[in-house]
Amino acid sequence: MVGELDILNEWIPEQMQPGTVFVLENAGEIGEKEDPYWAVLSCPSCGMLGLITRRQINGLIPVICGSEKCSAQFFIHESEVVVRKPF
Numbered sequence: 001m002v003g004e005l006d007i008l009n010e011w012i013p014e015q016m017q018p019g020t021v022f023v024l025e026n027a028g029e030i031g032e033k034e035d036p037y038w039a040v041l042s043c044p045s046c047g048m049l050g051l052i053t054r055r056q057i058n059g060l061i062p063v064i065c066g067s068e069k070c071s072a073q074f075f076i077h078e079s080e081v082v083v084r085k086p087f
């Protein structure tokens with residue numbers, strides 16, 4: 001698992017390596033009002049792309065990878081990936 005996120009300012013699909021974040025151009029305008037979608041994150045463990053919300057990018061709630069083959073759960077702390085400890 002990649003330990004640090006890499007923030008892209010431009011959408012370059014070939015550069016969406018594991019642990020890359022691309023902030024949506026319409027961040028905050030889609031999804032739930034309370035916690036809108038904010039960015040696309042390439043899972044730091046498997047590289048699968050998924051949308052993350054404002055609370056996830058601010059580290060308030062964990063990111064859980066959507067891939068069936070990957071069980072990555074982590075918090076984003078600034079630009080670091082903090083693995084969620086199992087309960």
Ligand SMILES: [Zn+2]
Binds near residue numbers: 043071
């Ligand atoms: Zn994953």
